[in-house]
Amino acid sequence: MVDICTRFCLLRPLKDKRAATVVFELVKVFSDFGYPTKLGMDNGSEMKNMIMKLLCESMHIDQRLITPYKASSNGTSERWVQSAKLAIAKSVEGAGHQWDLFTPGKNVMSYEQLIERIDVMSDVVFPAIMDKTNAYVDNMKDKFDKYKNIVKDFEKGAPVMVRFPTLKGSLTPSYMGPYTIVRKTKGGSYVLSDETGLLMDRDYTPSELKAISQDNILNEDDGNHIYEIEGILDHRGTGSNIEYKIRWKGYSQEEDSWLRPEMITHEHIIQQYWRRKLGKDYKP
CATH class of the missing domain: 3.30.420.10 (Ribonuclease H-like superfamily/Ribonuclease H)
Incomplete structure (x- = not known):
């Protein structure tokens, strides 16, 4: 042994x-x-x-x-x-x-040799290992800080945009939103809610989020109201003149209205409509 x-x-x-x-x-x-x-x-x-x-x-x-x-x-x-x-x-x-x-x-x-070996390990070997380890950790930290952006914590209630994992086209928006930070999890990810206060179905890592100014958020006190879309019923026009017929959640079909794409905050709703209609993603 x-x-x-x-x-x-x-x-x-x-x-x-x-x-x-x-x-x-x-x-x-x-x-x-x-x-x-x-x-x-x-x-x-x-x-x-x-x-x-x-x-x-x-x-x-x-x-x-x-x-x-x-x-x-x-x-x-x-x-x-x-x-x-x-x-x-x-x-x-x-x-x-x-x-x-x-x-x-x-x-x-021998027992005396064992005690001497233990003293050497405690006084020489272990401190040397600790110094070598600390030097290596400091070196790796400097390299990481040099080439990586340090992501700061997002405050509760802060408005953010969420990055699309993959881009469907060169003109497809890179971010969707806005969303609001609800809380930070123990694992370091964030729980988000949309404009209606509905919690998103998954958590998001800091690298997926981008902080935005509160001035960019529509304020209901200024007369701007945000409504939740239940689905897209139809479309008309082509290219830059395209419009979508919207069914609003909680409203009847008499309240259906036509909107341009830039008035729809969540681009994935448009993509979902085209996948159901054409069987493929929409590329503007």
């Missing part, structure tokens, strides 16, 4: 490779040194079994198995296996058939 951080290695003789024997010895080692948060192992039956799984689950250990048939993914352990064999061969002095009598338990690193 080897600690990846300090490379501290423990050797314990086992009478067999049964799952219960391996787990029993692991519990003894963990009781002396503390239980780990992660435990890497190969896919052998002595490691990958129900007893080992229960141990890891009960002690909240993250059990990680290496890639099958790829010993190089467990290179640290394989290297220490080679070193352990050399240490055992030196200890038994030729009595290989009685190795367990000569090596009841052996640490490839």
Whole structure:
């Protein structure tokens, strides 16, 4: 067994490779040194079994198995296996058939060496890693800030326009709206409402929104009223002279009226009409 951080290695003789024997010895080692948060192992039956799984689950250990048939993914352990064999061969002095009598338990690193290694890790290695990480993060932040626009938070009640995900034509508007910011979600997206106060059916990311001035919004106090369209019934004219017959939501057919496209705030209503009528998108 080897600690990846300090490379501290423990050797314990086992009478067999049964799952219960391996787990029993692991519990003894963990009781002396503390239980780990992660435990890497190969896919052998002595490691990958129900007893080992229960141990890891009960002690909240993250059990990680290496890639099958790829010993190089467990290179640290394989290297220490080679070193352990050399240490055992030196200890038994030729009595290989009685190795367990000569090596009841052996640490490839002494306790004093372990304490010294821990001090070095705490005083030198970990601070160096932290400094290197902070320098890398600062460098990436500078690169990001240099080439990217930082999107500020939109205030509640602020008017915004929503960008179309794809443009259907060169003369198609890039944005639709206006909408009003209702709130910001925990994920950083925004809940919007339309002119009638109806909440939109999905949230929008900051990159999809563009803030606009309140002066660009029609004000009902100035005599400008906003009505909700139930649907487009028909059209007349062509090109720049085209008009649409509008059915207003909450009004009868006697109140139907003809409007030019620029008087309809939501361009997708027009696109929906042409998709239903022609089976394709409308390109002005």
